[in-house]
Amino acid sequence: MAEKITAYRFDCLDQTLNQLNREDCAIIAGGTDVMVLHKSRRGVPPKITKPIVFIDHLSELKQMYQHHNDLHIGACCTYSELLEHPLIPFALKNAIKTIAAPAIRNRGTLGGNICNASPAGDTLPLLYVYNAKLLLRSVHGDRIVAINDFIQGPRRIQRLPHEIVTEIILPSVLEEDAHVVFEKVGNRNADAIAKVSFAGLIRVKKERIDDVRFAFGVVGPTMVRSYDIEKMLLGKLVPLTVTDIDQAVAAFDKIIHPIDDHRSTAVYRKTVALKLLRHFLSLQQFQAN
Numbered sequence: 001m002a003e004k005i006t007a008y009r010f011d012c013l014d015q016t017l018n019q020l021n022r023e024d025c026a027i028i029a030g031g032t033d034v035m036v037l038h039k040s041r042r043g044v045p046p047k048i049t050k051p052i053v054f055i056d057h058l059s060e061l062k063q064m065y066q067h068h069n070d071l072h073i074g075a076c077c078t079y080s081e082l083l084e085h086p087l088i089p090f091a092l093k094n095a096i097k098t099i100a101a102p103a104i105r106n107r108g109t110l111g112g113n114i115c116n117a118s119p120a121g122d123t124l125p126l127l128y129v130y131n132a133k134l135l136l137r138s139v140h141g142d143r144i145v146a147i148n149d150f151i152q153g154p155r156r157i158q159r160l161p162h163e164i165v166t167e168i169i170l171p172s173v174l175e176e177d178a179h180v181v182f183e184k185v186g187n188r189n190a191d192a193i194a195k196v197s198f199a200g201l202i203r204v205k206k207e208r209i210d211d212v213r214f215a216f217g218v219v220g221p222t223m224v225r226s227y228d229i230e231k232m233l234l235g236k237l238v239p240l241t242v243t244d245i246d247q248a249v250a251a252f253d254k255i256i257h258p259i260d261d262h263r264s265t266a267v268y269r270k271t272v273a274l275k276l277l278r279h280f281l282s283l284q285q286f287q288a289n
């Protein structure tokens with residue numbers, strides 16, 4: 001006989017947080033990562049050793065709103081909801097369109113992609129270049145953590161057992177003066193897990209680079225971003241010279257260390273990652289999008 005699983009589904013966030021404070025539970029949002037991770041053979045319930053607490057229905061976790069030029073996204077907004085929302089930036093929508101197929105996009109959440117902390121999580125490169133911050137809530141109060149501090153490795157995050165990620169905050173993302181791109185390389189255009197991914201953000205003022213950020217996915221245990229390399233490009237005239245581009249590519253060449261796995265090889269990943277960077281930096285114009 002199948003083992004019984006205790007599952008909670010409270011009406012509001014406060015009750016959910018109280019339960020998490022009383023008991024160590026497995027959080028399920030859309031369940032699209034959790035169910036794969038714990039899958040059993042057909043007809044047998046997933047092996048989840050802790051009680052489950054569902055959060056996908058909580059209205060407190062499904063808000064999207066603008067505060068000054070910052071965008072606040074509820075952690076349990078699904079990809080389909082994000083795709084329909086007018087505040088979601090164009091580049092983030094582009095990334096979301098590459099995720100799985102509509103059925104998964106109807107269930108999968110942005111908070112789940114972050115907390116699953118996969119190097120192939122498709123929203124992560126962009127969230128790194130947007131300098132995303134996460135609002136974590138517990139019965140003891142709130143705290144805000146930068147995404148690069150929160151994600152510590154594959155499936156390793158800086159979350160305490162009684163905390164829930166409630167919001168993803170994208171600071172100044174609604175200023176609309178940056179050129180932002182997301183590129184994903186997989187086996188096919190849709191419904192594929194990334195072999196390599198890349199996000200780039202650039203702001204040009206008076207023909208010089210005022211702000212530039214890059215993040216690579218699937219070429220290390222977490223997203224690869226380098227503030228030192230970004231600083232090298234600040235103040236440079238655009239279009240960039242071949243020397244500027246070569247220097248940035250060479251610098252990333254030294255810090256990108258992908259692995260071989262069933263989806264790709266380290267050599268392929270590194271080659272493609274550097275080509276994506278070179279292509280981005282070689283653009284003649286960076287128009288705000």
Ligand SMILES: Cc1cc2nc3c(=O)[nH]c(=O)nc-3n(C[C@H](O)[C@H](O)[C@H](O)COP(=O)(O)OP(=O)(O)OC[C@H]3O[C@@H](n4cnc5c(N)ncnc54)[C@H](O)[C@@H]3O)c2cc1C
Binds near residue numbers: 027029164
């Ligand atoms: C067929 C298929 C295709 C897929 N394709 C892609 C793809 O192309 N690209 C991609 O990036 N991903 C893909 N995924 C993975 C998955 O859909 C995404 O990572 C999704 O965003 C996970 O969200 P979720 O709400 O389903 O997370 P869940 O499975 O509910 O949770 C994932 C983890 O995050 C924790 N968690 C979730 N929300 C919170 C929160 N608010 N606070 C604290 N902890 C939380 C859970 O406890 C769990 O550990 C695919 C999955 C499947 C099954």
